[in-house]
Ligand SMILES: Nc1ncnc2c1ncn2[C@@H]1O[C@H](COP(=O)(O)OP(=O)(O)OP(=O)(O)O)[C@@H](O)[C@H]1O
């Protein structure tokens with residue numbers, strides 16, 4: 001059900017605010033009540049354009065903390081002369097920019113989604129997230145995360161082999177030493193810490209994180225290279241990186257791969273034979289935290305258990321809408337407006353879609369009375 005609660009500027013709510021500075025509508029500001037708060041969307045009129053800023057008031061007192069300006073995540077819409085705003089599903093506001101081109105017309109401001117709630121806890125203040133109209137899932141970049149040794153690389157290799165024209169791998173940078181068969185520029189851009197730190201300072205990275213004692217990161221250039229090749233980008237990154245991408249303007253599909261059991265994870269990591277014992281121990285320790293984080297609500301769109309590889313790969317293809325597909329380039333993306341939010345559905349998946357649910361994943365997500373958790 002869609003709840004439309006648009007309140008025109010200059011309406012009743014405006015009068016109920018006690019603080020004069022805060023309560024005055026600025027330019028074409030639209031006031032949307034959401035629970036105990038009012039979101040004021042729109043900005044000061046500079047005489048030509050209006051920005052789309054956000055302020056938050058207390059619905060009862062009409063007051064706000066500080067200037068009422070929340071932490072804003074995601075890419076912000078460009079200014080427009082006029083807009084309308086409607087509350088959807090009690091957790092996001094749709095903004096229609098009346099004087100904008102079709103591909104810049106519809107935006108969503110997440111105000112109380114699980115992801116927003118989680119971010120609020122992290123930053124300790126009000127948070128909102130901008131999302132542009134939803135692209136078809138079948139053209140979005142794919143972020144794959146999961147503990148070391150779970151099989152992310154194996155699944156990605158299979159995908160790239162079967163669909164070489166469809167997918168392109170985002171080649172990360174890392175300060176770790178290359179493994180025997182790894183090639184610079186193919187598996188990773190192997191780099192020095194000082195060089196990578198400088199590039200991070202220069203804003204060349206979409207995300208980066210310290211993982212198992214080394215620095216790893218996705219450069220903007222790596223993602224653009226895949227996009228420019230007309231392919232759908234796959235990022236194999238850890239959970240910290242996934243969290244950063246989730247808060248970035250890159251609108252991706254987030255998949256978390258989990259093992260059938262902790263013992264099996266350990267077996268795979270050892271079986272791969274690429275790490276010394278000390279590093280295996282470190283990766284296993286980190287795996288426990290990553291598996292916990294993986295179930296963090298709102299971060300991942302899909303939870304995929306990699307028990308039997310063939311089954312898992314088929315499920316991955318299903319998630320990516322590939323079953324029965326032929327290998328074709330998918331980018332530049334076929335942008336389309338997903339009408340689901342207007343019909344009352346979520347504009348992006350903030351819930352968790354479960355595939356290949358097995359005992360381990362069930363334990364992980366606590367959706368059933370637990371079998372003894374594997375980790
Ligand atoms: N379903 C599976 N069953 C058994 N073995 C598997 C399965 N999937 C992957 N493996 C094996 O497990 C090992 C680890 O896989 P892989 O290197 O793909 O993990 P990864 O998640 O990419 O690890 P990392 O994050 O460290 O790069 C490999 O030897 C691989 O062949």
Ligand SMILES: Nc1nc2c(ncn2[C@@H]2O[C@H](COP(=O)(O)O)[C@@H](O)[C@H]2O)c(=O)[nH]1
Nearest residue numbers: 148172208209211216217218236237238241
């Ligand atoms: N945050 C990022 N994590 C990354 C990136 N590239 C890889 N990774 C993750 O690191 C671990 C270890 O990888 P390994 O190749 O040393 O086994 C694994 O979980 C990867 O997903 C990155 O660019 N950013």
